[in-house]
Amino acid sequence: MQNQRKLVLYIAMSLDGYIATKGDDLSFLSVVEKEGEDYGYQAFTDTVDTVILGRKTYDKVMTLVDTFPHVDKETYVITRTPKPSAGKIQFYSGDLKDLVFGLKNKPGRLIFCDGGAELVTELLKLDLIDELIISVIPVLLGDGISLFNPGRPERKLKLLSSKAYESGLVQVHYVKM
Amino acid sequence: MQNQRKLVLYIAMSLDGYIATKGDDLSFLSVVEKEGEDYGYQAFTDTVDTVILGRKTYDKVMTLVDTFPHVDKETYVITRTPKPSAGKIQFYSGDLKDLVFGLKNKPGRLIFCDGGAELVTELLKLDLIDELIISVIPVLLGDGISLFNPGRPERKLKLLSSKAYESGLVQVHYVKM
Numbered sequence: 001m002q003n004q005r006k007l008v009l010y011i012a013m014s015l016d017g018y019i020a021t022k023g024d025d026l027s028f029l030s031v032v033e034k035e036g037e038d039y040g041y042q043a044f045t046d047t048v049d050t051v052i053l054g055r056k057t058y059d060k061v062m063t064l065v066d067t068f069p070h071v072d073k074e075t076y077v078i079t080r081t082p083k084p085s086a087g088k089i090q091f092y093s094g095d096l097k098d099l100v101f102g103l104k105n106k107p108g109r110l111i112f113c114d115g116g117a118e119l120v121t122e123l124l125k126l127d128l129i130d131e132l133i134i135s136v137i138p139v140l141l142g143d144g145i146s147l148f149n150p151g152r153p154e155r156k157l158k159l160l161s162s163k164a165y166e167s168g169l170v171q172v173h174y175v176k177m
Numbered sequence: 178m179q180n181q182r183k184l185v186l187y188i189a190m191s192l193d194g195y196i197a198t199k200g201d202d203l204s205f206l207s208v209v210e211k212e213g214e215d216y217g218y219q220a221f222t223d224t225v226d227t228v229i230l231g232r233k234t235y236d237k238v239m240t241l242v243d244t245f246p247h248v249d250k251e252t253y254v255i256t257r258t259p260k261p262s263a264g265k266i267q268f269y270s271g272d273l274k275d276l277v278f279g280l281k282n283k284p285g286r287l288i289f290c291d292g293g294a295e296l297v298t299e300l301l302k303l304d305l306i307d308e309l310i311i312s313v314i315p316v317l318l319g320d321g322i323s324l325f326n327p328g329r330p331e332r333k334l335k336l337l338s339s340k341a342y343e344s345g346l347v348q349v350h351y352v353k354m
Contacts, residue, residue: 015311015334015351016325017194031333124317134192138336138351140301142329148193152319156208157192159315159345168336170349174192174315 004104006130007052007111009120010044011147012169014137018144019117024060028139032167039135039171048073049109052099054119055079055091061114073112076103078119100128121149131175132157138168181281183307184229184288186297187221188324189346191314195321196294201237205316209344216312216348225250226286229276231296232256232268238291250289253280255296277305298326308352309334315345 012029013019020026032039051070053061058077062068068075068089075089076099083091092099100123103111113123123129134147157174164170189206190196197203209216228247230238235254239245245252245266252266253276260268269276277300280288290300300306311324334351341347 015309015349016329017323028331124319132192136349138334140325140329140332140334142331143327146194148317150320152193152317154205154319155317157315157317157345159341159347162339162341162347164336164339168334168351170336170339170347172192172313172347174345 005050005106005108005111007100007104007113007123007128008048008131008133009113009123009129010041010133011115011120012135012137013147014139014141014144016140016142017146017148018141019115019147021141021144024145028137028141031139032135032137032165032169034167037165037167039165039169044133045070045112047110048112050074050076050103050111051114052076052078052103052111052119053114054116055081056118057114057116070112096122097126097128100126117145117147117149120147121152124148124152124155127153127155127176129176131160131173133171133173136170136172182227182283182285182288184277184281184290184300184305185225185308185310186290186292186300186306187218187310188292188297189312189314190324191316191318191321193317193319194323194325195318196292196324198318198321201322205314205318208316209312209314209342209346211344214342214344216342216346221310222247222289224287225289227251227253227280227288228291229253229255229280229288229296230291231293232258233295234291234293237293247289247291273299274303274305277303294322294324294326297324298329301325301329301332304330304332304353306353308337308350310348310350313347313349315347
């Protein structure tokens with residue numbers, strides 16, 4: 001078990017726990033945008049060779065960019081609608097536990113869960129997330145898409161680190177106990 | 178305005194934003210209980226002379242203790258059901274804005290909002306909370322009473338400080354912008 005690859009959630013949320021507005025607007029993230037400061041994102045993705053994300057999050061990302069940001073990595077888009085793969089991007093509509101177990105048991109680097117809330121909830125229900133790196137943005141969004149949805153079991157966490165940045169972003173890093 | 182008293186929310190929540198289980202169970206707080214460590218609570222309450230809290234929170238507190246913990250402070254329990262005051266505890270069913278404006282314009286020390294979620298939501302809707310001191314407990318509770326309820330306006334915050342404790346509790350302190 002010790003040698004299994006880890007599945008890591010790396011995501012930003014507002015202090016009140018939202019990852020976007022109801023209309024999928026991410027502009028609240030701009031309060032922490034600062035030239036030359038990526039809050040460890042590049043260093044983190046350098047340790048990743050596999051990405052899994054939900055289909056709605058994938059579609060949202062693709063409205064913002066021309067090329068999927070993780071083209072160099074093995075990517076699984078979790079969807080209910082089967083679709084042929086495109087380059088290194090596979091659209092996966094099978095059993096989530098089978099996929100993640102399979103990935104964890106293959107040799108490799110970190111597996112990055114890039115959201116969204118629906119996938120995170122499923123992964124937490126199945127106890128498949130090993131680490132959470134959450135960047136808390138200094139804003140109360142007031143409403144939106146909650147990162148954590150109810151109906152999950154209780155899980156104790158161990159804090160690995162916590163770092164406050166000049167912009168007011170606080171990044172907390174937990175590992176499951 | 179600069180000399181007005183501040184209304185400060187000081188509260189603990191799980192990483193997934195809950196202040197208690199649906200059944201009002203607070204036992205998740207025990208993961209950070211440690212002899213001789215109060216996470217700054219005493220130092221904070223020493224700067225407070227007035228407490229406001231919701232009626233459900235008050236009732237919950239009174240099931241846990243014999244004597245209300247803030248008997249030395251002017252206390253307002255916000256309730257829909259008028260009730261005669263008891264010692265320094267007043268049951269208030271009038272306009273919340275009037276109460277808080279009145280308190281802020283009187284000379285005095287900090288005003289402590291001790292929860293719960295319903296009162297916090299109302300105070301945030303009215304933009305009456307000046308500072309938030311939130312102790313994030315290293316646990317995903319999975320379900321429960323959310324501290325932050327939807328339907329509030331967006332508010333930008335300024336991070337004053339962030340402190341990680343050995344138990345894994347991370348205390349963040351924000352002031353409204």
